[in-house]
Amino acid sequence: MGAVSVISLTRTLAGLALGGLVLAGCGSSLDDSGGSGDEGGRADDVKVGLLVPLSGVYAPIGEDIKAGFELYLDEHGGKLGGRQVDVVTADEGEGPQTGVPAAQKLVTKDRVSAVAGVVNSATALGLRDFFDESGKLLLVANAGADDITGARKSEYVWRTSFSNGQVSGALGPTVAEEVEGGVYLIAADYAAGKEMLAGFRKTFEEAGGKVAGEEYTPFGKTQDFQPYLSAIRESGADAVFAFYAGAEAVSFVKQYKQFGLAGKTPLYGTGFLTEGGALAAQGSAADGVKTSLHYSTELDSPRNKEFVAAYEKAEKKPPTVYAVQGYDTAAVLDKALAGADDVSGDALVKALAGVGALDSPRGRWKFDADHNAEQSYYLREVRTSGGTAVNAVVGELD
Numbered sequence: 001m002g003a004v005s006v007i008s009l010t011r012t013l014a015g016l017a018l019g020g021l022v023l024a025g026c027g028s029s030l031d032d033s034g035g036s037g038d039e040g041g042r043a044d045d046v047k048v049g050l051l052v053p054l055s056g057v058y059a060p061i062g063e064d065i066k067a068g069f070e071l072y073l074d075e076h077g078g079k080l081g082g083r084q085v086d087v088v089t090a091d092e093g094e095g096p097q098t099g100v101p102a103a104q105k106l107v108t109k110d111r112v113s114a115v116a117g118v119v120n121s122a123t124a125l126g127l128r129d130f131f132d133e134s135g136k137l138l139l140v141a142n143a144g145a146d147d148i149t150g151a152r153k154s155e156y157v158w159r160t161s162f163s164n165g166q167v168s169g170a171l172g173p174t175v176a177e178e179v180e181g182g183v184y185l186i187a188a189d190y191a192a193g194k195e196m197l198a199g200f201r202k203t204f205e206e207a208g209g210k211v212a213g214e215e216y217t218p219f220g221k222t223q224d225f226q227p228y229l230s231a232i233r234e235s236g237a238d239a240v241f242a243f244y245a246g247a248e249a250v251s252f253v254k255q256y257k258q259f260g261l262a263g264k265t266p267l268y269g270t271g272f273l274t275e276g277g278a279l280a281a282q283g284s285a286a287d288g289v290k291t292s293l294h295y296s297t298e299l300d301s302p303r304n305k306e307f308v309a310a311y312e313k314a315e316k317k318p319p320t321v322y323a324v325q326g327y328d329t330a331a332v333l334d335k336a337l338a339g340a341d342d343v344s345g346d347a348l349v350k351a352l353a354g355v356g357a358l359d360s361p362r363g364r365w366k367f368d369a370d371h372n373a374e375q376s377y378y379l380r381e382v383r384t385s386g387g388t389a390v391n392a393v394v395g396e397l398d
């Protein structure tokens, strides 16, 4: 289903859902300003929807966001803004076909006061109008779709993660400086992949870089990257820039090495390529890969060290950027609920405008005027430390 039809389906479903509630004459609207929409809930409770992939190629990302969100809640006695939180988790699946109806159910049936999560850019784009029209808060904890905090910005949509053009564009000048010759661009074929390559290409070419080729691989379906790796070799490219995440990142990086490109043709990408469980599965195949991201477990700050220790204690594995985004989403919601007069979308977005800077494991960040995260980006390089591959922080990007 194309983006346009998803959006019109969203509008239709949103209209039907909103109309249905009014027609049912149930005496309540989606403005549950008094607290939990659940008949059995206490007035000072709050119900929050957590929409993340629990299935498909991005399931590991969903699990990490959920773990980060839950860690923050556990550290705060299960409360946000002084209210006991009831988290309703729903599966975003692999995109808008599953993610859009799941979000609509959270709002119209489960009656949550806000939805947090959303990993896939296409899902975020498909949800924008629903939240804009229903006046409910959507806190995007990953999906980088540029327009969500750009041309199609909404009063009710805020993002605690990054935008695709930002995270990929941060690396362009460095690659232009380091690589003599052409760079081949490759990504998963959907909204995020297109924006990641466009964002990188813009700053890379502005800095004098030359593109040797550009290719997109079917999203969620590509297991064998060999034909694409052959095309890279035949192009004569001197380096590669790639966007893959989750299970696709594991296959791409491992096959890049098996095909004989690693060590000969330097591999760059956005940090999702070598993050967390993906890096653990890639092992030495990822050695030397350089990426841009707003987090690394290796960030040398007391706040990050404290977070890494708490996360490892709870999850028995190191955190990821996704876990930090989940954790910070809960932190932002905590501040917003503390500052809001009630839990309606209008009260929450008014309070969000005043939350100020967050002291996060990623470093200090705040919302910009378009509701996107304004933050530092780091240059990372995969190195093996004590037998374990890590994303060493080798610089800060402009």
Ligand code: BEZ
Residues within 6 Å of the ligand: 058, 061, 119, 120, 121, 122, 142, 143, 144, 145, 164, 192, 245, 272
């Ligand atoms: C996205 O679809 O926006 C996305 C998914 C995984 C990692 C980064 C971005």
